[in-house]
Amino acid sequence: MTDATVSAVRRQVEARLAAYREQVAPVILRAIPRREPRKHLYDLVEAQLTQEGKGIRPALCLATCRAFGGELNRALPSASAVELLHNAFLVHDDIEDESDFRRGRPTMHREHGVPLAVNVGDAMNAMSARLLRDNIALLGAELSARIFDEFDHLSIETLEGQAMELGWIRDNCCDTTEQDYLLMVLKKTSWYSFIHPTRIGAMIAQPEREDLDAFNRFGFFLGIAFQIQDDVLNLIGDRNRYGKEIGGDLLEGKRTLILSHLFQQLNGHEKARLRAFLGKPRQQRMSREVSWVYELLRLYGSIEYARTAARAFADAARTELRSAYADAQPGEDLEFVRLLLEYMVERDA
Amino acid sequence: MTDATVSAVRRQVEARLAAYREQVAPVILRAIPRREPRKHLYDLVEAQLTQEGKGIRPALCLATCRAFGGELNRALPSASAVELLHNAFLVHDDIEDESDFRRGRPTMHREHGVPLAVNVGDAMNAMSARLLRDNIALLGAELSARIFDEFDHLSIETLEGQAMELGWIRDNCCDTTEQDYLLMVLKKTSWYSFIHPTRIGAMIAQPEREDLDAFNRFGFFLGIAFQIQDDVLNLIGDRNRYGKEIGGDLLEGKRTLILSHLFQQLNGHEKARLRAFLGKPRQQRMSREVSWVYELLRLYGSIEYARTAARAFADAARTELRSAYADAQPGEDLEFVRLLLEYMVERDA
Numbered sequence: 001m002t003d004a005t006v007s008a009v010r011r012q013v014e015a016r017l018a019a020y021r022e023q024v025a026p027v028i029l030r031a032i033p034r035r036e037p038r039k040h041l042y043d044l045v046e047a048q049l050t051q052e053g054k055g056i057r058p059a060l061c062l063a064t065c066r067a068f069g070g071e072l073n074r075a076l077p078s079a080s081a082v083e084l085l086h087n088a089f090l091v092h093d094d095i096e097d098e099s100d101f102r103r104g105r106p107t108m109h110r111e112h113g114v115p116l117a118v119n120v121g122d123a124m125n126a127m128s129a130r131l132l133r134d135n136i137a138l139l140g141a142e143l144s145a146r147i148f149d150e151f152d153h154l155s156i157e158t159l160e161g162q163a164m165e166l167g168w169i170r171d172n173c174c175d176t177t178e179q180d181y182l183l184m185v186l187k188k189t190s191w192y193s194f195i196h197p198t199r200i201g202a203m204i205a206q207p208e209r210e211d212l213d214a215f216n217r218f219g220f221f222l223g224i225a226f227q228i229q230d231d232v233l234n235l236i237g238d239r240n241r242y243g244k245e246i247g248g249d250l251l252e253g254k255r256t257l258i259l260s261h262l263f264q265q266l267n268g269h270e271k272a273r274l275r276a277f278l279g280k281p282r283q284q285r286m287s288r289e290v291s292w293v294y295e296l297l298r299l300y301g302s303i304e305y306a307r308t309a310a311r312a313f314a315d316a317a318r319t320e321l322r323s324a325y326a327d328a329q330p331g332e333d334l335e336f337v338r339l340l341l342e343y344m345v346e347r348d349a
Numbered sequence: 350m351t352d353a354t355v356s357a358v359r360r361q362v363e364a365r366l367a368a369y370r371e372q373v374a375p376v377i378l379r380a381i382p383r384r385e386p387r388k389h390l391y392d393l394v395e396a397q398l399t400q401e402g403k404g405i406r407p408a409l410c411l412a413t414c415r416a417f418g419g420e421l422n423r424a425l426p427s428a429s430a431v432e433l434l435h436n437a438f439l440v441h442d443d444i445e446d447e448s449d450f451r452r453g454r455p456t457m458h459r460e461h462g463v464p465l466a467v468n469v470g471d472a473m474n475a476m477s478a479r480l481l482r483d484n485i486a487l488l489g490a491e492l493s494a495r496i497f498d499e500f501d502h503l504s505i506e507t508l509e510g511q512a513m514e515l516g517w518i519r520d521n522c523c524d525t526t527e528q529d530y531l532l533m534v535l536k537k538t539s540w541y542s543f544i545h546p547t548r549i550g551a552m553i554a555q556p557e558r559e560d561l562d563a564f565n566r567f568g569f570f571l572g573i574a575f576q577i578q579d580d581v582l583n584l585i586g587d588r589n590r591y592g593k594e595i596g597g598d599l600l601e602g603k604r605t606l607i608l609s610h611l612f613q614q615l616n617g618h619e620k621a622r623l624r625a626f627l628g629k630p631r632q633q634r635m636s637r638e639v640s641w642v643y644e645l646l647r648l649y650g651s652i653e654y655a656r657t658a659a660r661a662f663a664d665a666a667r668t669e670l671r672s673a674y675a676d677a678q679p680g681e682d683l684e685f686v687r688l689l690l691e692y693m694v695e696r697d698a
Contacts, residue, residue, distance in 0.1 A: 119508055
């Protein structure tokens with residue numbers, strides 16, 4: 001795409017994201033109990049939930065529901081529950097990754113300490129489950145039970161993916177393959193961010209629909225393209241737009257496609273040195289070592305390799321989108337899903 | 350009670366607890382997915398769940414169900430889900446309280462680090478929710494939905510109670526009253542450990558039953574008596590039997606009935622010194638300061654005061670037990686509930 005096209009896509013997608021957020025935000029805010037304890041619980045929940053995240057997950061759920069002829073209102077509790085759970089994951093992930101910044105601000109545990117942050121994450125998780133119970137009156141027992149199943153699956157998959165990633169860092173595992181990386185991203189990102197939100201949207205619109213697995217393929221490829229792009233931005237993005245520490249993944253020792261490509265290119269001496277760097281406690285990693293890793297990445301073209309892979313996965317996602325949404329109604333919702341894909345692959349934040 | 354009676358009660362209760370655990374343990378073990386990632390997730394979950402906890406919560410649920418004429422099998426998923434959630438809370442609580450020991454062993458985060466421990470707690474929480482979904486086939490949609498409501502309430506109350514306690518420590522709040530303490534214990538302990546397990550057991554046995562609030566009063570008083578006794582044991586228990594650090598609550602700065610009694614007795618100079626001690630980071634609290642606090646506790650009779658209060662709350666729990674279980678069937682299950690109360694007030698571990 002030309003720069004002008006990229007800008008036009010970005011404007012359209014961001015406007016639509018804002019429109020979906022307007023639907024979801026009041027549902028989420030109503031889900032926060034209006035009672036004590038405020039200072040050490042609900043004020044922190046509210047601060048987390050009113051920080052402007054993009055709201056990609058609820059938007060995908062709502063857009064998919066409407067694209068298949070469903071009413072937006074019927075998907076609102078599920079879309080809002082996904083966003084609440086996403087925020088619960090973020091707060092715990094930032095603790096687990098020892099991340100200092102998120103959305104351009106200090107993370108919850110940096111600002112309020114690990115104890116309160118663990119508890120705030122747990123509370124958003126419980127609030128997400130509470131919202132899902134609204135489905136029973138809205139959608140009936142049977143469809144609600146199916147949506148519970150979707151949430152059950154997405155929770156367990158996400159926690160398994162997180163355990164894979166944390167385990168690699170903990171054991172300083174340096175021989176993760178591309179296959180390992182793809183499985184980890186499927187588990188950690190694709191299910192909860194892309195597959196289940198679209199499946200649930202379609203299921204609410206057409207409860208009798210049987211081919212929901214088409215969304216698995218679409219969401220898997222979209223998730224990979226998204227995650228690789230996220231890994232790239234983490235290394236070379238603009239801190240002000242991206243909102244996290246640039247190079248933070250290197251300091252955290254995260255295993256990315258970029259790093260697994262780099263490892264395959266290195267000679268024995270470089271490999272040993274990179275392994276030693278990744279095996280250190282985070283606090284002991286020095287900025288000249290980080291510069292050296294950047295130099296290697298440039299030398300071996302690992303970032304460019306990852307970008308090419310992201311484009312290939314985006315192509316696969318385009319193909320699967322056409323298949324999964326083949327009988328969707330043309331209109332702004334379907335158009336949003338299409339543009340979102342382009343936006344996510346070309347995004348710079 | 351005489352020492353001989355105490356020993357006899359202990360033997361009977363521990364035998365019955367073991368019998369209930371035998372019912373619950375296989376359900377919990379079956380709930381652990383048999384797949385990867387094992388080393389950094391499910392092995393840790395299994396290690397946590399096979400450490401012998403007493404299993405008081407599931408036992409109360411099963412015993413209450415049977416005492417009201419229900420089949421034990423119908424309460425097994427709910428009883429097991431309570432125990433899973435309890436273990437999820439324990440792992441996160443130990444992180445939040447920076448506790449080093451639990452059940453005589455290093456806590457999960459001491460052994461495996463905070464990142465994996467946060468994730469393991471989240472996984473046990475998700476597994477608890479998954480087990481609850483078994484109720485739909487077993488008990489029907491309506492009763493299952495009511496049990497979801499009970500779990501929703503117990504989760505939120507527990508997290509609110511935890512926020513209260515963490516907030517007091519964080520702000521070094523030294524003027525917490527007995528009322529504050531009682532409200533915190535109701536939220537942090539009584540709902541999930543005593544009130545909801547008995548309510549759910551009775552509800553499963555007699556879905557048409559209307560007076561479930563009698564269990565609220567019973568469980569509230571039992572929870573208080575239990576928690577005060579726990580606070581006492583934390584200060585003067587036998588480490589080998591109690592399983593946690595003796596005096597650990599002082600190092601964590603926990604606000605207990607004992608501490609709130611002590612504060613009311615101190616003169617201005619002592620108050621300021623105790624406040625300064627409690628306001629320090631945990632690592633800076635020295636053992637001679639802890640000895641000084643023990644000396645004050647002895648001088649002002651604060652531990653004896655708490656023991657007397659625990660006995661009064663146990664009396665109130667006895668009265669409410671007679672009311673809540675008035676139409677229960679005599680037999681070993683009802684007898685267990687009665688003896689459990691005596692056991693918990695007189696326990697030394």
